[in-house]
Amino acid sequence: MAEKLLELNNLKTSFRIKDDYYAAVDEVSLTVNKNEILAIVGESGCGKSALAFSIMGLHTRAKIEGDILFKGNNLAKMSPSEINKIRGKDIGFIFQDPLTSLNPLMEIKDQIGETLLLHNKNMSKTQRYERVLDLLNKVGIPRAEHVMNQFPHELSGGMRQRVVIAMAIANKPELLIADEPTTALDVTIQSQILELINKLKNEMDSGIILITHDLGVVAEMADRVAVMYAGQIVEIADVKTLFENPLHPYTKSLLNSVPNANEEQDKLHVIQGIVPSLQNLPREGCRFADRIPWVDESEHDKHPELNEIEPGHHVRCSCYKHFSFPDESKEGQHVLS
Numbered sequence: 001m002a003e004k005l006l007e008l009n010n011l012k013t014s015f016r017i018k019d020d021y022y023a024a025v026d027e028v029s030l031t032v033n034k035n036e037i038l039a040i041v042g043e044s045g046c047g048k049s050a051l052a053f054s055i056m057g058l059h060t061r062a063k064i065e066g067d068i069l070f071k072g073n074n075l076a077k078m079s080p081s082e083i084n085k086i087r088g089k090d091i092g093f094i095f096q097d098p099l100t101s102l103n104p105l106m107e108i109k110d111q112i113g114e115t116l117l118l119h120n121k122n123m124s125k126t127q128r129y130e131r132v133l134d135l136l137n138k139v140g141i142p143r144a145e146h147v148m149n150q151f152p153h154e155l156s157g158g159m160r161q162r163v164v165i166a167m168a169i170a171n172k173p174e175l176l177i178a179d180e181p182t183t184a185l186d187v188t189i190q191s192q193i194l195e196l197i198n199k200l201k202n203e204m205d206s207g208i209i210l211i212t213h214d215l216g217v218v219a220e221m222a223d224r225v226a227v228m229y230a231g232q233i234v235e236i237a238d239v240k241t242l243f244e245n246p247l248h249p250y251t252k253s254l255l256n257s258v259p260n261a262n263e264e265q266d267k268l269h270v271i272q273g274i275v276p277s278l279q280n281l282p283r284e285g286c287r288f289a290d291r292i293p294w295v296d297e298s299e300h301d302k303h304p305e306l307n308e309i310e311p312g313h314h315v316r317c318s319c320y321k322h323f324s325f326p327d328e329s330k331e332g333q334h335v336l337s
């Protein structure tokens with residue numbers, strides 16, 4: 001039986017814009033188990049990073065509601081100092097851009113050493129040195145003894161991201177959150193980093209939240225996938241089910257946006273438009289309705305919930321039952337040309 005590590009119950013993260021709060025993460029509930037990769041996918045602006053930052057307690061000015069249960073303890077109710085004890089120790093974070101996580105003025109060994117020291121006050125200098133070396137080797141950095149004395153700007157993008165991963169796993173976190181960890185890297189390095197994350201999952205038995213817009217990465221890495229649109233999860237399923245039997249129109253469109261041999265056909269089956277801005281999000285009814293205007297209003301639920309339609313496979317709104325991509329000849333105006 002899967003062991004639950006993280007449980008989000010109706011998590012709502014709202015940002016203040018002028019005089020009002022707007023939810024960027026709107027009542028999200030999900031779980032992450034040990035030794036599992038949960039991918040979160042969706043277009044830019046759908047709330048993936050806001051969700052990840054909420055779990056890490058990194059939003060300083062947002063309003064957070066709902067529960068973030070990490071091994072049964074509610075992070076949403078903890079004080080900043082309590083969260084600091086967990087962040088970087090039990091929960092590691094890999095950001096998209098390694099330069100945002102690294103201090104340009106510190107040698108690599110000191111950056112990783114500092115992370116170690118923060119949560120292991122009694123670690124001697126020699127122990128730290130050995131552990132840094134061990135971590136750099138673990139993440140596949142060649143000539144680690146030399147690299148540990150270098151500054152971030154002296155390393156390539158791929159090497160910097162490896163250092164960030166070494167920092168994220170320094171204290172053997174049980175949960176690792178990786179927000180677009182390979183977006184800034186070229187393809188060969190990308191697959192090496194992903195392989196590394198996979199290996200770490202198995203070695204440390206960690207749960208991993210992998211945020212990405214790259215469905216190729218999802219297919220290769222994820223055990224389960226949550227699809228986010230406009231702050232909500234619209235579909236969640238194990239990776240095989242999601243790719244073989246996607247149901248929500250948004251999921252179908254995302255999957256069709258991946259170029260393949262049948263590109264001409266697929267282009268016809270990608271839904272136009274973008275995620276609305278926070279202030280313009282429709283807060284009532286199906287948030288995706290505006291992007292599929294050929295589906296009649298009566299075919300959307302008034303209050304769309306995530307419904308479990310088979311074990312482990314949840315879909316929001318009933319519109320998926322009535323949805324098909326418009327035929328090119330009939331509805332050419334709704335498809336990308």
Ligand SMILES: Nc1ncnc2c1ncn2[C@@H]1O[C@H](COP(=O)(O)OP(=O)(O)OP(=O)(O)O)[C@@H](O)[C@H]1O
Binds near residue numbers: 044049
């Ligand atoms: N601090 C903030 N204040 C106000 N609005 C914010 C803030 N952070 C994010 N948003 C808004 O919240 C929404 C979700 O943003 P978020 O960065 O989580 O999206 P995302 O899915 O991670 O996108 P990307 O893939 O581009 O990183 C967007 O409309 C964004 O403009």
